[in-house]
Amino acid sequence: MKMEFKLLHKDKHSRARVGKLALAHGEMDTPAFMPVGTQGTVKAVQQRELTCAGAQIILCNAYHLFLRPGIEVIKKAGGLHKFISWPKPILTDSGGYQVFSLALLRKVTDEGVQFQSHIDGFKHFLTPEDVIGIQKALGSDIVMPFDECVHYPCSKEQARLAMERTIDWARRSKAVELADQALFAIVQGATYDDLRRECAERLVEEDFSGYAIGGVSVGEPKNLRYNTVDIVSVILPEDKPRYLMGVGLPEDILGAIEQGVDMFDCVVPTRYGRNGTAFTSQGKITIRNSPFINDFTALDAQCGCYACKNFSRSYIRHLFNTEEVLGLELVSMHNIHFFLNMMSRAREAIAQDRYAEFKKEFLDKYNAK
């Protein structure tokens, strides 16, 4: 079984939709937020805590895992799920973005990418086929093809080149045989409407299991990203899941759900968590700040996570001030709960044709302070 996507309901008043995605390692409800476990661990959050928060899928990064611990180790462990002890679905990102943002001295040709590891400077050459081979060895449920990311801003000429290469690489990736793994394609084209349209149309013709919108959250203004999603999502087929890569903050996710996006991933909950910023139903709070010295309430009174059920803002502030690991753990865990709970409420609202009201209520409260 590669993948089965059931579109369960479309909101009557927006393009928001709820669905169920069946993958080799289980089912997931969409719209879904995927906690990011780049190196095979969602930073400062235990696997059992992800389960407890309701995570149905996590994202790992093929580039990082290829460099450390290396694919041979994970193969010997019996695949990525076993290696990291996460039995539910995993999406692996190809590492296209990381090669372009982290690796040193990269040289991109149509054949593939030569780069130096950002860890030890060791030289590697990877073709799109290699990258699928890596993910095949990892055994992830959803596989992303190698793509060429461009920075923002980027000339149209450069954007077209990267787009052509991304399409070509997606085709080559599709030619690699996969058994239980679903291959998505990534729509590139920077902020050029015609390129985005063309890229989406040409990839749809190739019939992938799902479609991602890539090359966003790379520094472009929010309205341009909104526009890109708008243009692309109407081209993508209704019966395939749509994944907006690397997005984002609660307001961004809720906006994109309204545009018909089904899947999200972002480092925000855990990165903010490690910095002591907690997401709450009444907005973000920076726990180190002095108003919390004597605040003995939970991070979010409406949250049922371990952090909120047991510890006060005052205590968590103390943990951050004294650089105690438990602080990172509690806020990261809470933020993951917050994001997953938001998704669950969004799905419920869509199913009841009241997504716009839900979004407004949620954001009014979230932005009130």
Added chain:
Amino acid sequence: MKMEFKLLHKDKHSRARVGKLALAHGEMDTPAFMPVGTQGTVKAVQQRELTCAGAQIILCNAYHLFLRPGIEVIKKAGGLHKFISWPKPILTDSGGYQVFSLALLRKVTDEGVQFQSHIDGFKHFLTPEDVIGIQKALGSDIVMPFDECVHYPCSKEQARLAMERTIDWARRSKAVELADQALFAIVQGATYDDLRRECAERLVEEDFSGYAIGGVSVGEPKNLRYNTVDIVSVILPEDKPRYLMGVGLPEDILGAIEQGVDMFDCVVPTRYGRNGTAFTSQGKITIRNSPFINDFTALDAQCGCYACKNFSRSYIRHLFNTEEVLGLELVSMHNIHFFLNMMSRAREAIAQDRYAEFKKEFLDKYNAK
């Protein structure tokens, strides 16, 4: 109820003993190991994980908590148990050791100690009465008096002065009224047999709830510490708990249990855990080492903790190599389990008059590699 200590059984072939200590926040079995939560958190271990590991008491440090977050915050929280969300017994160390090892520009007089905070350089003056007052506000189950620690080596003259002051301060501490909290005394005297004897005898005359052997693990050779414990423990009354401060490694704890010690605390399980050293039934392992690259067994096959039940040495090595917080969490949690499980097995062995066999078997296996 201040404290009730029941000596349940004495091993027929050694001075090892099992007992039960009833405190304001619950009972604990002795010999006991107290995980160290200096700043109100056992580093990288969650409170629910301590419970799961079988911790019946933890140690916190009055000096650290006095500096951060400050006693007023903890009072407003309703006491230390509520502030840190740990409903079971807490022993608070007075901070004598910390004032002498961490604080800047300290000046010790018979009246008390003037020092500068190691965090912000702020000047403080604390009398022994103040230190008991701080612990009264914290609401810990067992309170330690302020004592004067000396370094190793230390002249006899200096050791005598510190001992006299420690006895005087213990008396003054005893004069402070405490309701539900038990006050221990600390035996000092450096490595001088006659001073240790005299200090123990004079403190026993004063009738404290329990007795600690302090000023050990300060750099002295192991045989001198062994000797100190030997000398002091025969003087201490049978019907009061005996606490060897800051000890230690498994072999040290097992040795001191044989000498009749009931309580231990040490940062070793969590400090080693954060450095990637795991205690196992077959000795310590340094998880970063290359033999573990493809070792898919648990840290300790005989351990039932979350880390051992779910994750391999290979994965945990990867977490340390990539500096992921989960690595610290898993090894720290496991080490706490290891120490507490060792104590539980020691108690069982004493109850069955086979402590010497247990100790030999344990250490033979532990030291085999």
